[in-house]
Amino acid sequence: MAATWTQVWTPVHEPGGSTEEEEHLRGWVSNTDEAEDVKEQLQVAECITFVGDRKGKGFGNGILHLQNPDGKLIHMPRVRFSDIKDNVVSADSVPFAIVSRYSLRCMYGKDKNQAAKRKNEELAEKAMKEDHPLPRKRKYRRLQGSKKKGCPAMIEMKEVIRFTDYDTNDDSGMSKRAISDHIRADLRNGDKFNFERRIYIRLPSKTDHQSVHTLGKLTGFMNPMHKTVSTKLVDLVGHGVTNLNEMKRHLRAHLHTVLFPDVEKRPSITDTAFYPSDNTIRQRMYAARMQLRIMAEAGEKETHDQFEKRFSTLVIHGFVSLSTSLGIQSGLFEALIKLKDEERTVKEIADTAGLKERYVQEWLGVMVAADIVDINPETEKYSLPPHRIPFFQPGSSVSDLGVLLTELPTFGGLYKKLLDCLKKDGPQGLSYSEYTDFHAMMSNLSGRWVLHHLVQDFIPSMPQIEEQMKSGIRILDLGCGRGLASLVFAENYPNSTVVGLDFSEEAINYGKERAKEKGLTNVEFVCEDAACIPDDWNNTIDYIYTFDVIHDLAHADKVLLALNRILKPDGVFSMIDTDCKTKHSENASNALCSLMYTVSLFHCLPISLFFEGSVGLGTCWGREKATELLKDAGFRVDSITKPVGTDEAHYMCTKKVK
DNA sequence: TCGCCTACGCACCTAGAAAC
DNA sequence: GTTTCTAGGTGCGTAGGCGA
Known part of the structure; x- marks a missing residue:
């Protein structure tokens, strides 16, 4: 966050000003970005736009502006001790030089194109009189009036180099002349000296505007769309938003939740920079679509x-x-x-x-x-x-992002080992034991959804299953990790029995402990390789639940066959797993997929490939591959939906009738 | 009502010329 | 050396036509 003008600026009474309204705000920032930010904040606060008036050469380049590429001085600046002309620079005991300046005028300022407009009008009038064959509609067109009103309000910026080596309080003319000569000699000789770069800014007073036009809530008409809004609009078009009202909702939400969450700082609803008209939005959407089409046809994605x-x-x-x-x-x-x-x-x-x-x-x-x-x-x-x-x-109910971030250091720690895996003669993959606290992280990651959505939204979305669970069935939570979902099932459906199965002994023991603490007797935890489930389990399970498990398994194909074997003929298998496409080309430009591929590269793929004969699915195995494997294992995929509260996909499967 | 398209004029920016 | 003017290019908002 750059400087906040209302906080950094020192109000200075200008000659003739006596009230707060008449105060100019004056101060300084360190670079052009901060200066731009000050301008931006003033524009938002007053619902007007400032446009460039005069910009000195090399504004923003600091001392480089005075030198050629070899560092040789090409322009000797005037050494100053005060800014007499318009008092933009608040002088202190440090001598300075103004190296460049930039002034911006109010959008309702002077009409610089008046002459050209007059000329155009004359030509048009002449053409009308001569019955020039102009298109008929032009004759009846309502011409736009000029937006210029001659407002004198200006933002003045001066870029200053302060010669901090020569800080002095001696105000005599002789002293100033001596210092000035010293500095000029240093500059001429190319001697090294310390300096500080500042951009001084003087903002207009409210009365500068108000003698001509209104400010704040009553103005803002005709402001061009703000760049953050237009960027978001283009982004949304890229994501397939084509409906005007949908676009308006998205933009409003972006404005209120991202750009201006603080109601007090929100721009006026009359400010077309942030609340553009329907027609403007429609035109921009159309332009963005055309741009995307042209880019796609030219095969160009970006510059x-x-x-x-x-x-x-x-x-x-x-x-x-x-x-x-x-x-x-x-x-x-x-x-x-x-x-x-x-x-x-x-x-x-x-x-x-x-x-x-x-x-x-x-x-x-x-x-x-x-x-x-x-x-x-x-x-x-x-x-x-x-x-x-x-x-x-x-335990946030809002987002998994924070939990996901905690995995970064684990990935970083495995960087070198992963690098070895990539080498042709390197190891096949990484053992689960390499990922310390992995189960804790996964438990946290799936925890939000399990605690806030599993029995609240997800199970009720399958009324028949919910009824059966209430009456009492046998549930398998495969790859249960620390058993959070198993415990939730057991607590909420006491007539059912739940089996939590995982091959991590540490995770299983954790689940057993929690069940004991909660006094749950309808849940058991089994430490077993899912691919080796014994035959006496055949046709004994009514409902199988997995969350982000299958794609991690080295022998996912065999596990799915085993699940099909143990599921009762009328049972249901809910496979909740990552949602993306199998082909890379269909995941292109998908930010979420880029994150999933990274997780896959650093975790899912190496732990899967660690085992001999692994199918190595990876996180982004995709809907197509998942459906293929499920069908091969003897399942019928009845539906693929997106459960509430997660980005995963729910593959609801039943056994194929043989 | 909306999408697509064209026409038009205002405004902005930049660079170079002219005036001060 | 600085300021003002001018031309050319471009972006943007508005208006209107037409068809679905």
Whole structure:
């Protein structure tokens, strides 16, 4: 988050101004990005747009603007001690040089094209008089009136190099002249000296505008669509949104939940930059569709610059994800949540988490830069806003993302071993034992869905099964891990008996302990390889449930055959598994799939290939391959649906009638 | 009502020329 | 050296026609 103008700026009374309305805000930032941010915040706050008026050459390049590529000085700047002309730069004891400037004018400012417009009008009038064969409709067209109103409001920016080596309080003319000569000599000789780069900004006062037009809630008409809104629109078109009302709903949701979650800071509904008209949205949707079509036909996906931007974002997010994971694992987010959304110091946060202050300070630096944790620039205190809390809360009912992030360090630790697996003469795969705390992570990952959706939405979506469970049937939770789902089944359907089966002894023992604690007698946990289920289980199970299990199995084909063998003829098999396509080409540009493939590469595939004769399905085995294997094993896939609350697919299967 | 398409004019940006 | 003017290219919003 860059500077916040209302917090950083020092209100300065300009000559003649006596009320707050007449105050100009003046201050400085370190770079053009922050300057742009200040402009942006002012625009949103006042529902107007500022457009470029005059931009000095090399604005934003700092001292480079004064030098040629070899570093030789090509322009000697004037050394100043005060900004006499328009008082944009607030002078102190440090001498400075103005290296470039940029002014922006209010969208209702001076009409620079007046002459051209007049000329056009004259030509049109002449053509009408001469009965020029213009298209008929043009004659009756209602011409647009000029939006310009001559508003004098301007944003003035001056880029300044401050010669910090020459800080002096001596105000005499002689001293200033001597310092100026020194600095100029240093610059001319190419001597190394310390300097500080600042962009000073002077914002217009409210009265500058109000003598001409309104501000805030009553204005904003004709503002061009904001880039964040148009980017989202194009993105949504790319994801297949073609209906106007659906697009409006998506954009509104994006605006209210992502861009402006804080109602107070939300732009006016009359601001067409953020609330464009239906016609504008329709036109943009059409243009985006055409663009996509042209790109597809030309076989071009993106330009070099577009990829550069996307790639840099991708790399940055990768690093930030690692730090975020550290914050979850170390309990820093928990500490921030515990401290509520009140602003806290580094020490308070570190003490609450029981961690070293210096490391916590650095971590907070990452979080603030990544806009995850907020900072108050006046107090340098930190807070986690309420709308972000659910994403980092243990046992959250909102998202699995936080849990997923905790897997990153595990993957990182296995990086070198995985590298060996890739080599032709390297090992086939990695053992489950390499993944420490894996079952805990998986339990957490599936936990949200199991606790909040399994018996609330999922089972009721199959009324017949739900009835049978209530009456009493035999349920198998295959690959039960720590047995969370088995326990939920057992608790909610006491007339049924539940078998949790997994080949991890550690996980099974954990499940047994929990069942004992809860006093559940209708659940048993069995440590067994699913492919080797004994024959005496044949035709004994009424309902089989698996969650994200089958694709991990080395011998998934054999396991599915075994499941078909033990399922009663009228039984049901619910296979909940990853949802994607089998062909890579059909998963192209799918962000969720890119995540699943990464999980597969670092986990699902190596643990599967570890075993001799593995089918090595991987996480993204896809609907087509899954359906094929299920059919080969003797199942009929009755439906493939998306259960509420998860991105997985539910393959509801019954036994084929032989 | 919506999608698709065209026409039009306003506004913006940039670079170069002209004026101060 | 700085400011102002101008032309050309481009983006964007509005209007309107037409067919489904």
